[in-house]
Amino acid sequence: MSQAEDKSTKSPIEVSIPKAVVHRLSLYLRELQHLVREGNETTSSTTLGSRLGLTDARVRKDLAYFGQFGHPGIGYRCPELMGEIKRILGTDRQWQVAIVGLGNLGTALMGHRGFADQGFRVVAAFDCDPGKIGSKIHGIPVYHIDTLETVVRDARIKLGIITVPAKAAQTVADLLVAAGVDGLLNFAPVTISIPTGISKVGVDLAIELEQLSFDVVNRS
Amino acid sequence: MSQAEDKSTKSPIEVSIPKAVVHRLSLYLRELQHLVREGNETTSSTTLGSRLGLTDARVRKDLAYFGQFGHPGIGYRCPELMGEIKRILGTDRQWQVAIVGLGNLGTALMGHRGFADQGFRVVAAFDCDPGKIGSKIHGIPVYHIDTLETVVRDARIKLGIITVPAKAAQTVADLLVAAGVDGLLNFAPVTISIPTGISKVGVDLAIELEQLSFDVVNRS
DNA sequence: TAGATTGTTAATCGATTAACAATC
């Protein structure tokens, strides 16, 4: 029964991966980037864990979901593990990203250094303010939202960032999906509906402050 | 032994509340705000849950951590429940907030509507660019970072938002803590260390995109 | 070899769901 167990090749999704694990994968990647900058060639689950407030067992278990990346007695080689995590997260490639809604936040995100650093390139922005359309912000062209479908298709944009007011978010989501994007990052404080097969992540910055507020009020 | 069980008054922290529960509390609050805007006076755990992709049991269980807010046969009265959640989150009051680091993101957050809507008032901003100091952005005064301690104390600022580059984040965190803030919202992509008793929430926007990327690449 | 550290199994812990008596 256990004749030809396929050990080395973990093909995409045999077991479904908990969201928390994927999130920590990003944390590991970020920490590895720091470690490399500090001149480390290898690291260990203990180091990685203690820097992030996790147990060493947790780190090893998380990575074990995806394969065997460590070396007993040695630890993990930083560049190697970084490569593996990027491959798993899908950031071993460049993603073309569109931003819709050029209020304060949308405009800021067009120039957000952290996106470029991790392989996300904002290549188009959309708004309906005639004063902005046709201009470039942070070197990125601003288009009228009516041209979204064409521009998104032509530029092979696969991820969309929604920074419009809450009441416009669903409409914009529908537009982006119709234009063929695969995933949406939604900053509007509403739950948007999307077809199955499309991915979605929601970020509500006020919620983060609320979590902080709770913590402050209820700490012992 | 079970004589004088204290049933009605759930005093702060008997059992420690899972983070996930507190996060959903914010989601409930947001959804209740929408429901009220749509003209609903009451709602149910089923409605609330299905709008957020949760089971009704989950909603009731989450709320039960904090008390009995519902009415059997009727459901939850929206304004009542909103009030309770705000009280639990600590957003039944106004918080004075400072932002440190006026790059793209910091500047944008100074005018972020969502913060004000939930009771967070950005009352001071700090940078070290002489071109910005003394000016007002979105009506908020910009100070030199050297004056942080005085300004933060005088304005009774209890929450700090860090939007400086990664390498400056720890220094800024130390400054804010020394000035007497109780909580930090950190947008720099590093783990910052803070004394016990101080609260911290970290947001790395690139991580959110990485989670999206993973989802897109690994969906079935 | 001795020391370090992995990947993985078993034991623990915690969170979620299902079910239902109690209540309006």
Add this chain to the structure above:
DNA sequence: TAGATTGTTAATCGATTAACAATC
């Protein structure tokens, strides 16, 4: 009363931790 919906208990499910043989 009948229908709706709560708060809560018990059962299930999943994630975390501890421990350790295997390996460099």
